[in-house]
Every structure is written in structure tokens, then in C-alpha cells.
Amino acid sequence: MTGQARIVVWLLAVLCGLAAVGLGVIAAVADLDTAGQVASVAGSVAGLVGVALSCYTLLRPSAAGSHGTAATAAGARSVAAGGSIGRAVTGDRVTLTTPPAAPPATAGTSGSAQATGERGIAATGGIGEAITGDEARA
Known part of the structure; x- marks a missing residue:
């Protein structure tokens, strides 16, 4: 607040x-x-x-727009968030056996996040876990 x-x-x-x-x-x-x-x-x-x-x-207007956070994803299977991401999975046939990791604590979520290219991942906050490979086990 x-x-x-x-x-x-x-x-x-x-x-x-x-x-x-x-x-x-x-x-x-x-x-x-x-x-x-x-x-x-x-x-x-x-x-x-x-x-x-x-x-x-x-x-x-939305709160996200007023704080200056922007997230854009421009590539195939790209992920972008205007905050934190616990787990982002962009690979094929990924086996998940553990719960998602908590994103690291961040002071704020201002600014912008741009994920470009294939399977790009970006966040204005923290990223706990990013799995971009095929047939991965996590």
C-alpha cells in the first residue's frame, strides 16, 4: 500500500x-x-x-499498468510475467516429480520483462525454476 x-x-x-x-x-x-x-x-x-x-x-486503469510493469513474450513458447514466476515449463515431454520452487523474494515488480526467441522466459520479479529442455525430469 x-x-x-x-x-x-x-x-x-x-x-x-x-x-x-x-x-x-x-x-x-x-x-x-x-x-x-x-x-x-x-x-x-x-x-x-x-x-x-x-x-x-x-x-x-489496472494496477499493473499504473506501476509501470509490462511483460511481453514474442517467441514460440515464450513466457513473460509482470511479477514472479514459480515454475515455467516450455519443453516437450517434461516429467515433473517435485512441487514448483518458490520464486526468490524481490523488492518490487517495476520495470518490464521481455521474452524473445524460442522458449524465452522473463519476469519483472523473481523466477523460481525454468525448464526449457525436452524430455527433462524435475
Whole structure:
């Protein structure tokens, strides 16, 4: 989560806390009918804001495009990923007897990965295991 997103989340949490305290004060000072009406209006407004944020999230560009990660594979049986790859197998008649290796930990997945040529493998993150030969056993 980015620093700006953390600030927004904390501000929303504080705002919700203040709203709850405000409704409690209204219930204590006024009466329960007034507090119920105020809570009903506040809930309706919060629901509409939630719908608007959901629509915005669905319609905005993907997160992968906004972080500058790009992956392209241009060769026969090439593999490219905009993140990490546990296991990539491009060979024929490969026998797999072990579980996939975990990709090495990486600091981030920014940049681009381009796999060119036959059976090329590229990733913006780590690659745990790449099997490109025919009739290999792993």
C-alpha cells in the first residue's frame, strides 16, 4: 500500500470513529428517534459513497499498468510475467516429480520483462525454476 493510500485509510477510520461518537452524543443529548433518523441519513450517504468508489475502482486503469510493469513474450513458447514466476515449463515431454520452487523474494515488480526467441522466459520479479529442455525430469 502506498503512503498516500495509508493516509486515506487512516483518515476514513478516524472519520468513521468521529461519526460513531457523534451519533452517540446525539442519542444521549436528544432522543433515540432523532439519533435513528440521523443514523439512517448517514448510512444512506455512506452507501452511496461506497457505490461511487466501487464504480471508480472498476473503471480505473489496472494496477499493473499504473506501476509501470509490462511483460511481453514474442517467441514460440515464450513466457513473460509482470511479477514472479514459480515454475515455467516450455519443453516437450517434461516429467515433473517435485512441487514448483518458490520464486526468490524481490523488492518490487517495476520495470518490464521481455521474452524473445524460442522458449524465452522473463519476469519483472523473481523466477523460481525454468525448464526449457525436452524430455527433462524435475
